[in-house]
Amino acid sequence: xxxxxxxxxxxxxxxxxxxxxxxxxxxxxxxxxxxxxxxxxxxxxxxxxxxxxxxxxxxxxxxxxxxxxxxxxxxxxxxxxxxxxxxxxxxxxxxxxxxxxxxxxxxxxxxxxxxxxxxxxxxxxxxxxxxxxxxxxxxxxxxxxxxxxxxxxxxxxxxxxxxxxxxxxxxxxxxxxxxxxxxxxxxxxxxxxxxxxxxxxxxxxxxxxxxxxxxxxxxxxxxxxxxxxxxxxxxxxx
Amino acid sequence: xxxxxxxxxxxxxxxxxxxxxxxxxxxxxxxxxxxxxxxxxxxxxxxxxxxxxxxxxxxxxxxxxxxxxxxxxxxxxxxxxxxxxxxxxxxxxxxxxxxxxxxxxxxxxxxxxxxxxxxxxxxxxxxxxxxxxxxxxxxxxxxxxxxxxxxxxxxxxxxxxxxxxxxxxxxxxxxxxxxxxxxxxxxxxxxxxxxxxxxxxxxxxxxxxxxxxxxxxxxxxxxxxxxxxxxxxxxxxx
Numbered sequence: 471x472x473x474x475x476x477x478x479x480x481x482x483x484x485x486x487x488x489x490x491x492x493x494x495x496x497x498x499x500x501x502x503x504x505x506x507x508x509x510x511x512x513x514x515x516x517x518x519x520x521x522x523x524x525x526x527x528x529x530x531x532x533x534x535x536x537x538x539x540x541x542x543x544x545x546x547x548x549x550x551x552x553x554x555x556x557x558x559x560x561x562x563x564x565x566x567x568x569x570x571x572x573x574x575x576x577x578x579x580x581x582x583x584x585x586x587x588x589x590x591x592x593x594x595x596x597x598x599x600x601x602x603x604x605x606x607x608x609x610x611x612x613x614x615x616x617x618x619x620x621x622x623x624x625x626x627x628x629x630x631x632x633x634x635x636x637x638x639x640x641x642x643x644x645x646x647x648x649x650x651x652x653x654x655x656x657x658x659x660x661x662x663x664x665x666x667x668x669x670x671x672x673x674x675x676x677x678x679x680x681x682x683x684x685x686x687x688x689x690x691x692x693x694x695x696x697x698x699x700x701x702x703x704x705x706x707x708x
Numbered sequence: 709x710x711x712x713x714x715x716x717x718x719x720x721x722x723x724x725x726x727x728x729x730x731x732x733x734x735x736x737x738x739x740x741x742x743x744x745x746x747x748x749x750x751x752x753x754x755x756x757x758x759x760x761x762x763x764x765x766x767x768x769x770x771x772x773x774x775x776x777x778x779x780x781x782x783x784x785x786x787x788x789x790x791x792x793x794x795x796x797x798x799x800x801x802x803x804x805x806x807x808x809x810x811x812x813x814x815x816x817x818x819x820x821x822x823x824x825x826x827x828x829x830x831x832x833x834x835x836x837x838x839x840x841x842x843x844x845x846x847x848x849x850x851x852x853x854x855x856x857x858x859x860x861x862x863x864x865x866x867x868x869x870x871x872x873x874x875x876x877x878x879x880x881x882x883x884x885x886x887x888x889x890x891x892x893x894x895x896x897x898x899x900x901x902x903x904x905x906x907x908x909x910x911x912x913x914x915x916x917x918x919x920x921x922x923x924x925x926x927x928x929x930x931x932x933x934x935x936x937x938x939x940x941x942x943x944x945x946x
Binding site for chain 1: 769772774775776798802804805806807808809811812813815816819820839840842844845848849851852855856857858860861862
C-alpha cells in the first residue's frame with residue numbers, strides 16, 4: 471500500500487487535497503501545526519477530518535510562534551481586499567518560511583514512515599500572494615527532496631504532490647464535493663472567532679469558490695448567504 | 709551591518725564556521741536545536757561560544773525527537789569505522805531530514821531579523837556520508853531560498869554559505885586555530901558521556917583533523933593523545 475504524508479491545516483484547500491490523496495489509494499498520515507495562529511480552531515477540524523478519512527496517524531507539531539505576521543499576535547488582519555489587491559503584494563498574513571518549515575517536517579515524517587508522497591494544498595490561481603505557494607517553489611522543493619534524504623539518494627522517490635496548484639477556487643470546491651469532502655467540518659477564516667468573519671482574505675477566497683461553483687458554503691447560514699449574493703461591491707471578488 | 713544566522717551545534721565544524729562568519733564582519737545570530745540527541749552537552753558549548761563571539765541572539769529550538777536514528781534513543785552508535793566504511797553507506801546516526809529542518813528554521817529566523825546570510829558547517833570531504841551535507845544539496849537549497857521568502861522574491865538575497873564544504877578536517881582545524889576558535893569549548897562526540905568516547909564517527913573525524921594538523925585536541929589529555937598516535941590500527945582514519 472502506498473503511503474502519503476498529507477499537510478492538513480483543516481482549511482478548504484488542504485482538506486480537499488486530503489480527499490484527493492485518499493481517492494488515489496494512499497494510506498494517509500496527516501500532519502498539522504500549532505504555531506500561535508489566531509485560528510487554531512482549524513486544528514480540531516484537521517483532527518476530525520483525519521478520523522473521517524481513516525488516517526493511520528495524525529501528528530500535530532508545535533512550532534515557536536513566529537513574529538512578523540498578522541496571523542499570530544495582535545496585528546490586525548487585512549480585510550475586504552479585492553483579488554487584484556491580493557495579487558499585487560504579499561499580505562501581512564504571510565508567515566516567514568511557513569510552507570518551507572511545513573514541508574521540511576513532512577519530509578522527516580515521510581522518511582520515518584517510508585512514505586512515497588507528500589501532499590500539499592498549495593494553490594497558485596486564486597491565491598493570497600504567498601511566495602511559497604507557487605509552482606516554481608514546489609518544483610524547487612522536489613529537486614531538493616531528491617538530494618536530501620536517505621531514501622531518495624538510495625534509488626527511492628518521495629513525490630511532492632500539489633494537485634490543486636493550477637485550479638481556481640470554484641474548481642477546488644467542485645472537485646471536493648465530488649470526492650465527498652465534508653466542508654462543514656473545515657475552517658478557513660483567519661480571524662479566530664467562532665464564526666467565519668467573511669472579510670479576511672481567506673474568507674473572501676472561500677466565498678468566491680463556493681459562489682462560482684453555485685453552492686452555498688455550509689459554514690454560512692442561508693440568510694447570510696443570500697445577503698452575500700447581493701452585495702457584490704463589498705465582495706468584489708465575485 | 710550585515711547580519712547572519714549561524715547554525716551552531718557546538719561541534720568542530722559549526723564552531724569554526726561561526727568564527728568564519730565573525731571574521732567576515734557579520735552581526736551574528738546563532739541557532740541551535742534540542743531534538744533528543746544523546747550529546748545534548750553540545751548545547752552548552754553553543755551557548756558559551758555564542759557569548760564569546762558576542763552574538764546578538766542565541767535561539768534554541770526544541771524539535772520532536774525523531775525516530776530511526778542512533779543519535780537519539782537507545783540504538784547503539786557505530787564505532788571504530790574507517791573513513792572508507794563511513795563513505796560507503798549512510799550511517800545509523802543519520803537523522804531524517806535534519807539539515808533540511810535546521811535550514812528551514814534558519815530561513816525563518818533570517819526573515820524575522822532581515823539577515824543577509826545563513827552559515828552552515830556542512831563538509832563534504834571528511835564526512836559521515838550524510839546526503840544533506842553535500843554541495844548539490846546546498847545548491848538546491850539556495851535555489852529554493854531564492855523562491856521561498858518575501859525578501860528573496862522582492863529583490864533581496866539570503867545567501868546560504870557553507871565555507872567548509874570543500875575542506876578536509878585538518879584544514880578546518882588549521883583555519884579555526886588561525887581564527888582563534890576555542891576548541892576546548894566545543895563538543896563533537898555523539899556518545900553522550902562527559903568525556904569524548906574517541907570511538908564514534910564524530911570523534912574519529914575530529915581526531916583525524918587535529919592529528920593531520922599536527923595539533924593535540926584540547927579535549928583529550930596529553931597521555932591519551934600520545935597513546936592515540938601509536939594505535940593507528942585502531943584509529944584507522946589517521
